[in-house]
Amino acid sequence: MSGERSGDRTERASDLMQLNAMALEETELSLHEDADGRGDxxxxxxxxxxxxxxxxxxxxxxxxxxxLADPVPERERR
Known part of the structure; x- marks a missing residue:
């Protein structure tokens, strides 16, 4: 990673965050299915x-x- 550019690290972080979000959504579906099968x-x-x-x-x-993947240009932040 030492040779990685800041933009590359940001893109990688964004990609990993997207993967984590997808994993949470899959877990969410599983929990709903489990809840539907509960007797209590x-x-x-x-x-x-x-x-x-x-x-x-x-x-x-x-x-x-x-x-992260689509940062707002500096002039639009103000």
Whole structure:
């Protein structure tokens, strides 16, 4: 990595963040499926809430990754 340019590191970070977001979304689907199979309604509700929270986190990570990959030009930040 020592020879890597800053832009390359940023792109790599963005790519890894996108992969993490996708993994969270897959886990979220699994949790919803597990919740649907629960006999205990309270446990099912907790799993659904956890899964929804993971969706929000995945969305936040994906948004941040997009912002890294497509930075706002300096003059537009002001």
């Amino acid at each position: 309604p309270a446990a099912a509700e907790r799993l659904h809430r956890l899964a929804d929270s993971m969706t929000d986190t995945a969305r936040d990570i994906a948004d941040r990754a997009r912002n």
